[in-house]
Amino acid sequence: MSELPDSYDPDSVEPKWRDNWQEMDVYEYDGDSDTDYVVDTPPPYPTGNLHIGNALGWCYMDFAARYHRLQGDDVLFPQGWDCHGLPTEVKVEENNDIHRTDVPRDEFREMCIEHTEEQIDAMKETMGTLGFSQDWNHEFKTMDPEYWGTTQRSFVEMADDDLVYRDEHPVNWCPRCETAIADAEVEAEEGIDGTLYYITFEGADEDTEDIEIATTRPELLAACVSMAVHPDDERFEDRIGDSFEVPLFGHEVELIADEESDPDFGTGAVMICTFGDKQDVTWWAEHDLDLRMVFTEDGRLNDEAGEYAGLDIEEAKAEIVDDLEDEGVLNDSEPTEQAVGQCWRCDTPIEILSKEQWFVEVDQDEILEKAQQVQWIPDHMYDRLEDWTEGMEWDWVISRQRVFATPIPSWFCADEDCDHIHIAGPDELPVKPTEEDPDVEACPECGGTDWIGETDVMDTWMDSSITPLYVRGWPEEEFEPTTLREQGHDIIRTWAFYTLLRTSAIEDEIPWEEALINGMVFGEDGNKMSKSKGNFVQPEEAVEEYSADAFRQAMALGGQPGSDIQFQWKEVKSASKFGTKIWNITRFATGHLDEEGATAEDPAYRDADEWILSRASQVADDVAEHMDEYRFDAALRELREFVWHDLADDYLELIKGRLYEGRPGERNAARKALETSLTASLRMLSPFAPFLTEEAYDAIPSTEGSVHAADWPDIDMRDEEAELAGELIADVASTVRGWKSDEGMALNAELGDIEVYPDETPERAVDTYDLSEAINGPVHVRKGEPAIELVPVEVDPDHSVIGPEFRDQAGQVVGALEGADPAEIKQQKQLDGEIEVELGEEVAVVPGEAVEVREEHRAESGEEVEVIESEHATILVYKE
């Protein structure tokens, strides 16, 4: 027997176990079992801060990983880092006060790596604080050559299959970042103030009447290649095909008709520029229009814009508007609101430029076919992916004009007349084409031996979309789908989409069997967390205030996975109180358990023991079912209910008599059942509260090793009769205790004789030993009805029987029953087994079992007895 401290101190216990676990290697993946459970963990972008939204997702993964370890699965819970990216470049430029072109590519890359390592360390620290159980032997960083070499390998494989190609095509372009970006990286910002200008285009010849168009972007006039109206728009009847002169620039454009043109916008006529928006791209392609590119990569007008060349977009807009006014072709302008596509990293409005870029082919049908084989949790998350996939218009542009990213492993033949592009072979990888030459003798087309390395790098999604492949040891190991992908619903269109695409393209497989999608975490006021709103909470704050275990439980109970959850301090607090409860139960138990008692063979269980063991068996089955379905909320709720109510409130109170004063056999049975149900509870709770349960499990003398290396409880003592008997005992005990409390009596006040009349007589004799001890009085269980007056007080019809039987008359039948004299109904039920009720002319015959008559016991006057109705029995307490 050991003495535990009075109170549980998470501030010292949590760091202690964090260190111990590292040494114990309890999270190690063997890799040689056939019950793999592999998590495709998100590799977060190393911002240096693991926020509460991340924490929710990692809690879910950790619950699942820990649960599956208890189930005996060989769990791989790795952790990666999605290192590459623009924000790091910008940060490094800021920190060192340089521009990335000021230093050699490789030096700049090194600076980025160094910065990233620091950020990763900070986030790992938080992950440790929160008790996540990744196997750090399987950590990966996309900036390591081993990883980005694999990214290059995936590129090479897809290029071999013509799924990666280089072409000129309009792409989204961020003029500030000076790079192409993918559709998924463009965010539509609504309600941007703009101005709508009404501009006259003069007819190209004297017979052609002028036309007025409306545009928010006059700076694109130089790029105007056509104009469009709706074919049914009467205002432009007979004018299709007419030519007009573009103001200020003088080139001629033709009016075309297209269904997509909105007759309600402006004058009904719009100019088509290359390119103002995606609609322009569509029209340009469909109507085979000219290409007049007027923007440079840094967002200025080029020589096509004549005297306006060199101006940035805002300057050009102002000057062109002035000049249009001077020319007398600017008729009107009005404020308007517009939606503008912006770069998701820097919020700069994007432009569309036609550039030679690398693309990955998007095969929508194939992606959806694979996505349908994945089990999405909750189901409807699949719909989001489907919507996005079906709306994909362009192939995925994967080249970026940056530095800190995976190099595209290709070279251009240096001969000006030769357009051969060499893509690296698998054996050359990883390779930096800007520093190394390809592993070929000469250009197969022109025989040249000089090469120019590709300076473009890959979209970081090229790295992160191969995590399942990487985690599974691809390409050396044969790929098998991972078990679980956990991620937020906000990145279904990116991460989930790209991963499905790539795994399918490379291995013709699904990346994961299950996709568990978490919701967002909102602040306590129900709004999105933001520092300016003052509702921002860092996971560490909750740990500091309460504990990591409490925080984790609050995350589990916030709502069912998939739904957004509101962070609630009160949930953390109540979880922490539950922790205290567990601690106190453990403290009590360890005072009574020793290795011998708890391992007693063939214990002489009493009803209460069999009851709690049966309940524990049931709970283990139920909770496993919830955990298998990722219903962490339901699992933890049921566990709390069981531990608090059944184990602590009822069972512990019932066995105190035996533990303190029982004979050895009786005492050992109680000890054994207590040990079994408590250690089972701790194991089941360990995924949610890993620190507390470990400390408690460790304190129990009969246990060995870590709770996290234990097995899921396999008690298998379901026994319906024992449950009925136990429920009756617990019910009577807590009812009598409640009654004492109401009466203002001390809870250990001695009572006179107690007679228990169960509502349903149990099959076997009820064991009153524990009950007598718990309520401090001799208990006699009697059959039949107590010898006191029983008064029928209420008729309670069973709707589920009467409803189907009497259909549209059910309402009347129920009404008649409820209105009748309870005593008479009772008599009919007893004598005839059925009840006749009058419904106007008719008489309805109701089966007796469909009607319950509630009765109350009334002690006859002068009797020194108290009558208490409990849920399962009538209890008579005789006064001493």
Added chain:
RNA sequence: GGGUUCGUGGUCUAGUCGGUUAUGACGCGGCCUUUACAAGGCCGAGGUCGGUGGUUCGAAUCCGCCCGAACCCA
């Protein structure tokens, strides 16, 4: 504008393949020092389940419409 999800005591939440008294927590009020726990126990108040119409013997639950919120997309 399209799609998805959601609306349950003051707050958060469970229940939602129809069935008798709608779950738990926090908060609130009252009572109680009992050999694990006052960071506890017991009791209580508090809900026309967003509104409305329908299906049904019966609707928080199924269907239609409306209102409101969140997210994704245009």
